[in-house]
Amino acid sequence: VFAQRMYDGSGRQVGRVAGERYYDGSGHQIGRVEGERIYDGSGRQLGRIEGERVYNASGSQIGRIDGERLYSASGTQMGRIDGERLYDGSGRQIGRADGLRRMQMIVYFYFFI
Secondary structure, X not given: OOOEEEEEOOOOEEEEEEOOEEEEOOOOEEEEEEOOEEEEOXXXXXXXXXXXXXXXXXXXXXXXXXXXXXXXXXXXXXXXXXXXXXXXXXXXXXXXEEOOOXXXXXXXXXXXX
């Protein structure tokens, strides 16, 4: 199965995605996505993404997506996506995707990095 890969800012592979399952750099499953809901490797719900809003497991909004920009619940820009690259709020590259879809990168940003 072809798996898309996620790298940290220094180019080290930190994970991969195969279908809707997320794995760490060692190949252990760290999560999965079912519809809008995100679960950890043990099956506990971590949160959900509804449209442009990101929620934690308790239902509190923890973020917002506006195009390529990623915000905290308080409205501070936490990061952005530029092509296959992820940046933190100060503009420092914190990740790079190889073949991941935009939503997969967003899930990584909010729940697995």
